[in-house]
Amino acid sequence: MHKQISFGKKVIYLIPSVVLLLIFFVGPVVLSLYFSFTNMALTGSNASSLRFIGLENYKHMISDPTVKKAIINTLVFMVGSVAGQTLLGFGFAYMMRSCHKKVRKVVGSIIMIGWIMPEMVAAFCMSSLFHDSGTLNMILEGLGISGVSWLYTFPMAAVIIANVWRGTAFSMLAYQAALDDVPSDIEESSKLDGANLAKKIYYIILPTIKNTIMTNTMLITLMTLGSFGLIWIMTGGGPSGKTQTLPILMYIKAFKNSQLGYGVAISIISLVVGVIFGVFYIKAAGKED
Amino acid sequence: MKRKRKLALIVNTVMIIMAVMWLLPMLWMFMASVDPSANVFTKLPSGITMQNFASVLKSHTNQMSFLNSLFLSFGVAILVIICSGLAGYALSRYEMKYKKSFLMTVLFMSSLPGTVLIVPVYRMFVTLKLNDSLGGIILFMAATTLPYSLWMMKNFMDSVPLYLEEAASVDGAGTWQRIRRIVVPLMIPGTFCVAIQAFIGAWGNFMVPFILLKSAGKYPAAVTMYQYIGMWDISYGELTAFSILYAVPVLFLYVLGQNYMSKGFSMSGAGKG
């Protein structure tokens, strides 16, 4: 039940946001779209003669094997990160409720550090963890297992773990709040109780917090899609393109190969992937209503 | 009862182990920051020194850059709260056409990596004479943070019961009074949540200030961190000391608002239009 208010009055509240968004967000996005139809370059003779080339960039993308690889890498990275963050986030949230108050506070804060830490610092830390002579190998060697070149042999796993380390806190908070909202009688019947725990969670808890699951998953999917700094500092997209996601490929094409127009076209693909996922989630959430 | 205790023990232990694992990546950073001969390998410090921290703190450049970061981040947070607060209120309370599509479009746009927008924004800023200006950066970063913030603010607003406002308006309170007395107090957790997200986002951003600023005295900490990475030589000790000091303010803010954070994350009302 909403009050009947004149259109003008409603709109006033929206104006600051809309203005800001239009000028500083929509504007550049539209410009980017335009650039993707040109041969824009950072330097070289193309830089002095900007030319409209229509769909050439996009046509080139279709036959470019690095683009296909990047799309796959992006999907793998996304699925891995979202799965990891969701499972851990939910798991932690659920377990924390049965934890000692102090434990909850301290552990919760520690996990939050991953989220709060500035991206570059997190990337340096993660690089040091997976480094050939880094923390992880140091521990393994202490246990008598020989270390592995993580960033070289399992680069995707490493960056996914790093992203999960960063993002789990967000999901954890979301699920904590959601679980707090679960009515207490349903709550009672699902308390940690052994054998039927899995069933209880699956049939009772999950449906109750469905909204949160959908929204949270969509948010973290979109956040992961745009993730750049973490992977760039850890592996630079390597080795040999194994962790080259769309944002990384876009950066390399635009700023290293100086092909700005092409790079921007690639990021439009990123946007398309995001829209596809978003629509998918909305449909899935809408089904139940 | 015994079973309950046993389970509680297991759960507590598991979470503590998780916490320890979560701290592992930071081990190198802490050790290297007090190590006089730190390098890229994870090793026990060859001695304990506070020299790295001292030299980071003493540097005038660093002091300026921290202030710049604070200025930028607070600026972004405040701007974001104001815009998304107002808009969130309208989106939550008022019936509007195209509301859902507006929100959706706005959200999808945020899946574009920030690096893409840099070049058009650079060109735009130069034309508007906004480049090399911290104010311009605040505007841009606020704009890119708005999508999520709008979304979250609207959700928080949704959870502030309408009947409270209606009761107040029956008592004769005008829109502004209602907002001030009822909505705002109840929205503090949500607001804080959004503010801290905006702050963190702005605090950690390297690319935007690097590209859009020019004068040495205006760079925020994210950019000046790179001064320790020289041509042949990376001063790991100072780099890690800097990183720790750089991460502290955001952690501090989080600790302050911890209670609000957990309350503010409720997304159960998200599906509603």
Added chain:
Amino acid sequence: MKKQICILLVICMTVLGISACGKSDDGAGADTNTNSTTGAEQGSASEQSGDRKKITFAYLDASGEDAKEDGWIHKWAMDTYDKWDQKDQVELELIPYVGSEGDYFTKMALELSDKSTAPDIFYEDSFQVTADAAANYLAPLDEYLGSWESWSNGSVIDACKEAATGMDGKVYGIPLATDSRGIWANTAVLQQAGLSKDWKPATWAELLDGCRQIKEKCEGVVPFWYTCEETSEATSINTFEMVLYGTKDHLFDTETGKWNIRSKDMLSSLEFFQTTMKEELTGSASEVTNTNSLNYAMEYLRDGKLGMVLTSTAVPNAFYSAGQSFEWADWEKTLSLIPMPTQNGDLGGSVTMSGGYAWSVSSHSEEKELAFDFITAMMDNKEQVVTYMMECGQLPTIDVSDAANYGDLSSRPFMQEATELLQNAQYRPHNEKYSEVSTFLSQMVNSVVCGNDPAEALENYSQSVISIVGEENTQDLSK
């Protein structure tokens, strides 16, 4: 809770207040060439703007010093400015950038494209000159060269002039430093392997044999190292080109004006790298392709865990400068510089790629003549040139034998050997597409080092070159 919020608000206000005071122009509409009043760190050497002219000077501060005033170029520029005859009429604003070279290039490219942001003078890597000139970012300096004695009287080394010339033959920069490349060796390791202290392999085969000997005789020592980061110019010039240019066919045929693709010489070069990997004559792929590859190499070399590293002659500066992280006390007895051999010992016997940097003037500059004047003043400031060379380890492009501190430079370790290598110096293709092609080049080498098939990698490279320059500008050498 309320109390905490109040405290927070107070802190906010204070901070905002302080920062607002500490800043001059940060609002919208700030003029891009702000003349900050915070004096020292900006390096601005002015008092009142008045009706003085002004030149802006942008550069990459790679000195790793946190106090800007200690930056190598800062010192050089300020000293020159103090002695400059136009000091009172012209203001100088120094704009240092910190960050990686790649970030610096990106930033400069953006700034150079617009009149309001382009600096007057800036530090330019020679391999960017052709591309930037083609993009109309650089001002040709030919009309001013006549007024600079050092250019024509032999002071400026002729071979270096080429590096800053565009494809159209015009001069787009004044070379400020150059470098050479070779193999740094730990002679203790060499001797332990049964090689002589002055060992100089004449061909690739000899080099590889030496590596095999080291691997056999020296337990736990890596024989050879090179850096192979993906998409890095260093990989192209320090690593791949050092090998390729020891063969007949290079990247680009200057006579026909076409890029070579699918060449057998390129394939053999790739196979050279594949051999080092397969026979474990070099470090692990993960370390070699890492961003910190060179740092590892330097540490291992110093500690005797590595026999040789192929890199720039400027690098070991860190070994013999006290207080640097790779300080090597014994370097005099154990470090040697070996020229990189050509494939078969012919074509001059050794290969050295020379790169270098230049001072360029932006095409949008309104004070081109003044900028040129300042640049030449800097180059004629011989003592400072020497100091700069001592700090960054590179080689001068101008004759500095009359400088008071020349003794420091001539007695710099390996100065003579490094300069000798320059006799045979080869340069990167003088073509505006080079910087683009180079990224594919480094990706090609990187993929072979990571285990991919050389023929496949070469084919991918060839396809990429075709897509960049157009098929008509390539010549297929497999035919």
